[in-house]
Amino acid sequence: MRHMRTTALMLALAGVALLSGCASNGAKNDNNDPYESVNRKMYNFNDVLDKNFFQPVARGYVKVTPDPVRSGVTNFFDNLGYLNVITNDLLQGKMKQTALDSSRFVVNSTVGIGGLFDPATGFGLASHDEDLGQTFGVWGAGEGAYLVLPLLGPNSFRDAPNLASSMLLNPLTWINSVVTIPLGVLNAVNTRANLLEATNIRDQAALDPYTFVREAYRQQREFKIYDGNPPADENDEYNVDAKGDQSVLKIY
Amino acid sequence: MARMLALTLGLLMGLWTASAPAAPTDDAKAVVEKLHDTLLNAMKDAQKLGFKGRYALIEPALRTAFDFETISRIITGPHWKTLNDAQHLKFIDVFTKLSIATYANNFDGFSGEHFETASSEEKRGNMLVKTFLVKSDGKKVDLNYVLQKHGDAWQIVNVVAEGVSDLSLKRADYTAVIGSEGFDSLIAKLNEKIASYESGSK
Numbered sequence: 326m327r328h329m330r331t332t333a334l335m336l337a338l339a340g341v342a343l344l345s346g347c348a349s350n351g352a353k354n355d356n357n358d359p360y361e362s363v364n365r366k367m368y369n370f371n372d373v374l375d376k377n378f379f380q381p382v383a384r385g386y387v388k389v390t391p392d393p394v395r396s397g398v399t400n401f402f403d404n405l406g407y408l409n410v411i412t413n414d415l416l417q418g419k420m421k422q423t424a425l426d427s428s429r430f431v432v433n434s435t436v437g438i439g440g441l442f443d444p445a446t447g448f449g450l451a452s453h454d455e456d457l458g459q460t461f462g463v464w465g466a467g468e469g470a471y472l473v474l475p476l477l478g479p480n481s482f483r484d485a486p487n488l489a490s491s492m493l494l495n496p497l498t499w500i501n502s503v504v505t506i507p508l509g510v511l512n513a514v515n516t517r518a519n520l521l522e523a524t525n526i527r528d529q530a531a532l533d534p535y536t537f538v539r540e541a542y543r544q545q546r547e548f549k550i551y552d553g554n555p556p557a558d559e560n561d562e563y564n565v566d567a568k569g570d571q572s573v574l575k576i577y
Numbered sequence: 578m579a580r581m582l583a584l585t586l587g588l589l590m591g592l593w594t595a596s597a598p599a600a601p602t603d604d605a606k607a608v609v610e611k612l613h614d615t616l617l618n619a620m621k622d623a624q625k626l627g628f629k630g631r632y633a634l635i636e637p638a639l640r641t642a643f644d645f646e647t648i649s650r651i652i653t654g655p656h657w658k659t660l661n662d663a664q665h666l667k668f669i670d671v672f673t674k675l676s677i678a679t680y681a682n683n684f685d686g687f688s689g690e691h692f693e694t695a696s697s698e699e700k701r702g703n704m705l706v707k708t709f710l711v712k713s714d715g716k717k718v719d720l721n722y723v724l725q726k727h728g729d730a731w732q733i734v735n736v737v738a739e740g741v742s743d744l745s746l747k748r749a750d751y752t753a754v755i756g757s758e759g760f761d762s763l764i765a766k767l768n769e770k771i772a773s774y775e776s777g778s779k
Contacts (some may be wrong), residue, residue, distance in 0.1 A: 533753045537750045
């Protein structure tokens with residue numbers, strides 16, 4: 326009961342967030358970050374915590390955990406999160422994908438022993454990546470202002486409601502906290518470990534890591550909304566001389 | 578009649594041979610594949626070559642395959658026009674060296690990866706070559722290249738990995754630094770990166 330109420334509250338908040346996000350999504354040629362000064366503070370806070378705590382823990386975990394075990398853990402949590410994927414397949418009107426992903430969930434939950442293994446991919450049921458933010462994008466919502474959330478990092482007003490839907494649709498939410506909490510910790514550590522390669526690239530390449538992460542986040546979201554095929558006019562950015570300064574600013 | 582036939586055949590043959598030279602899509606594909614070959618060689622001989630050896634191997638390949646001038650214009654954004662010629666040359670030079678050093682640093686070992694070319698298509702005068710880096714466990718990383726034609730040759734202006742455009746990332750990052758700290762500070766930071774690759778790598 327208490328769960329239901331919390332979730333309802335979160336969804337309501339998310340709805341407000343989405344609306345205000347759309348409202349503030351005016352200019353397309355800026356970097357979509359009206360709250361940059363607050364976001365930067367949050368980014369720095371997260372970064373200190375990450376460098377001093379989460380990263381060392383994740384590295385330790387990678388060191389002591391054999392690769393097959395780590396991929397089992399990743400499969401397990403991916404599978405638990407799959408009801409959210411299926412729901413968003415449906416919300417985006419992808420009927421065939423809804424059917425395929427439902428089969429994938431059933432196969433991996435049973436033959437794959439509770440999702441620890443991923444036999445479905447071998448059967449031609451490839452995994453898909455859908456979430457509520459992508460659904461809003463498909464429905465035509467703008468990006469919504471960029472947000473850096475405590476602990477969770479890059480997000481946006483359009484994408485944040487997915488935090489509620491993915492929680493609501495995750496079976497772990499509905500079972501006893503004695504099980505949920507340790508599994509949640511494992512999920513967090515494993516997720517951070519899977520991101521080590523990406524953050525290494527950031528640390529290596531970025532001059533201003535905040536800007537780098539924001540840009541990468543926004544682009545990857547666009548890529549996912551269009552399922553890997555963003556529209557062709559993205560290429561306008563390459564015509565440096567064609568339209569003078571305007572085209573130079575286009576991909577911001 | 579026979580003459581007509583011969584003429585028709587001749588015309589057809591003519592058309593056929595005229596279209597025989599490689600299509601632009603093939604030319605663009607060849608540029609990317611040649612780069613991939615060099616990168617694979619650097620990976621396979623990584624230990625033997627060391628950082629300096631890999632740098633020397635990769636440098637000519639990168640200088641031919643990439644259009645560093647166009648890339649430099651794009652990633653400095655609106656600042657390009659406010660910089661003078663000497664600064665333009667300086668930036669292109671430092672950025673080119675950084676790119677080579679980054680490749681030499683990153684392609685530092687081989688564990689059964691290979692590259693696959695998926696397709697090559699024209700998009701608004703640019704060429705988009707889609708490829709995968711296939712890891713030894715079969716996992717594929719999307720690696721798309723955007724090429725532009727300069728004179729006779731196609732050259733790479735952007736690499737898009739898993740949907741993230743390198744050009745766009747660098748533009749956001751570099752223009753932020755020029756905007757807040759100035760051009761000289763940007764150059765100093767890029768030089769620092771190069772130095773850290775040189776000293777930190779095997």
